[in-house]
Amino acid sequence: MSNSEQKTPLVDLRNISISFGGIKAVDDVSLDLYPGEVVGLLGHNGAGKSTLIKILSGAYEADSGEIWINGEKAEINSPRDARDYNIETIYQTLALADNLDAASNLFLGRELVGRFGMVDDARMEAETRKIMARLNPNFKKLKEPVSALSGGQRQSVAIARAVYFNARILIMDEPTAALGVHETAMVADLIKELKAQGLGIFLISHDTREMMELCDRVSVMKNGQMIGTERVEDVTEDDILSMIILGKNPKREAA
C-alpha cells in the first residue's frame, strides 16, 4: 500500500459495528478505499459484506464507528445523504420498482423537473436513451415497465442509475450474479473504465477468480469480522479461499 499511503482515502470506514437483535452483523470493521481503486469484499453469505456496504450507502445506520469521506468526517443517515457524497450503489436485489419504466427507475428520487415542478418524462427518457446507448446498445424497451425486461437488461438499468449521476464512490453488490457471459464481460469492462476515470469502487462477489482479475485489494469478512485485506498480487486464490472458509489469514500467520 506504499503508493496509496500518501493520498487521502476516498472512503475510510473506521471501527464500524452494527447489531440486529443482539447479533453483531458487523463487528468493529475498518476498511478504506482510494481513488481509482477497486476493493473487493468477499465472504460467505451472512458474513456482513452487504450490511457493511449498506451502512455506507445510508440504508442502515451504524451503532458505532465513523465514516470519513475525502478526509472529512461524514454523517450518512439516509440514502439521500449518501447520494449527496456522490456515493452510488448497485444493490444485489437491483432495487428497481418493477411497475415503472427504465427512465423512471433511473431518475427515481432525482427526477428531472420542468416548469411548475412537473416531472419531465420526455427529457428523462431522452437522457436514458443516451446512457443506455453507451452501456447496453441492445437496450430498446424504454417504454415497458422493468418487470418486462430480462435479468441482464434490468441489471443495466441499475448500473445506468449508478453511473449516470457522476458517482465518485461506487458500490456494486454482486453486479454480475444475474448475467450471462457476454454481459459479465461488459460489466468487467465498465468497471475498468470507471476505475480509469478515478472512481473508487467497492465490489462484492462470490467469484474469487473474477475478483482477482478486477480488484486491486480484496477484503475478507467472516461472521461480521474483518479477517484481512490483501493486495491481489500478494495472495493466491487458495489463500483467499482459506480466509473465507477458515477465517484465517495464512499469509499473516506464516509471517
Next chain:
Amino acid sequence: MTQTPSSSGQSPKRRESAVSRLLQATELDTRLLGMVAALAMIWIGFHFFGLFKTGFGAFLTPRNLWNLSVQTSSIGIMATGMVLVIVTRNIDLSVGSILGFCAIAMGMMQVHILPQYLGLGHPAIWIITVIFGMAVGAVIGALHGWLIAYLAIPAFIVTLGGLLVWRGAAFLVARGETISPVDATFALLGGGPYGAVGAMGSWIVGLIGCAAVIYMIVAGRRKRKTFGFPQRPVWAEYFLSALGCGVIVGAVLLVNSYYWPRGIVRSYAAENNIEIPEGGLFISHGFAIPVLILLGVGIGMTILMNRTRFGRYVFAIGGNPEAAKLAGINTRWMTVKIFALMGLLTGLSSVVASARLGSATNALGTLDELYVIAAAVIGGTSLAGGVGTIYGAILGAFVMQSLQTGMVLVGFDAAMQQIVVGSVLVLAVYLDNQYRRASK
C-alpha cells in the same frame, strides 16, 4: 404512461385489423376502451330491459344520466384518493365514517356555530364550512397515516378501527340528531336545479375542455419532435382531437337538454317576474356543480399522479417499497401525506353528500368505503400495489352507480341490488386478472 400496460404489446404475427391499427396509431389504452364498452353495455342493457318490461326505457334519458352524474360525484371524488392508498399497498376502510363525521362537523359549524358570529346566511359561512370540513378530514387522515407509518399498525386495522371510531364520534358530537337546514349557498354544492351552471356555463366549460384537448395534443406532438421520439400519424392526432372534443360537446348537449322541472320553473319565474311564454319556459340544468368538482378533482389528481414527483413516488412505493426507500424516498412521510390527502378528499366528498341531502346526519356515507374501494378496483387499481389510474377509478364509480341506478329503474329490490353489485365486483377483478395475464 408507465403504470398501465400499453397497447403496443400486441403480437405482430396476427394480421393487423383496422381496429388494432387504429389502437396502435392513437396509442389509446385498451383497458380504458374496455371499461367504456362495459359502461355502454350496462347503460344500453338497462335501457332496453326497461323498455321491454314497462314499455319505457328510462335509463338513456337526459334526466337519468344527469342524475347519475350527480350521484357518482361523491364516490368518484373519494375513489381518486383511494387509488393512491391502494397503489401503495394500503387500504382505507374508514372513508365512509370519516365522511359522516365531517358532515356532522360541518353541520355544527354552519348551523350552530358560525351564524352566531356572522349572522344567518352570511356569504362567508359556506366557504369557512367547506375549508373546515376538508381540514377535519385531512387531520383524521393524517392521524391514520401516522399510526400506519410510524407505529407500524397495519392500515387494515387502523382504518377498521377508524370505521367504528368516527361513526361513533359523529353520533356523539350531534347526539344522534340530524342537523339541518344547511346554508343556502352550501346546498348548491350538492347539485339540484340551482346547483348547476346552466346552458351558457356548460358551453364555456365545454369550450375550455376542447381547447385543453387540442392544446395537449399539439404540445405532446411538439415535445416528441424536440426529443426525436416517434410521432403518431397525423390522421391519428386529428382522430383523437375529434374524439375528445366530440365527447365533451356530447356531454354539454346532454346536460343542456335536461330542463328544470315545471314547478321549479314556475316559482323561479314568479320570483324573478318572468312571464312564462306559451308552450312553456325551458331552462337547462347544464353541468351540476358536484360533477364539476369531480372533474376538477379528477384532473388535479391525474396531474398529481402522472406529472409530479409525489405521484412518481406513490407508484414507486407500490412497485417496490424497499427500492423506494433506497432511492431516498421518505416512505413513512409519504404514507402520512397519502392518507391525509385521502382524508381531504373525503371531506370534500362529504361537502357534496351533505349539500345534496340538505342536512347532516351521522349515518351519512354508511358503506361508502366499500363502494369507493370497489370503484377503484373495478377501475383497474391492483390490490397488489403499483398499478392504478385516476380516470379508471372515476369510470369505476360510474359503473357502480350505473348498476345501482339501473336496478332501481327496472325495479330490482334492495336485496337483489346487493347481490348484483357484489357479484359484479368479483367478476370485474377476475376479468382484470385475465386481462393482465393476457397482456403480459
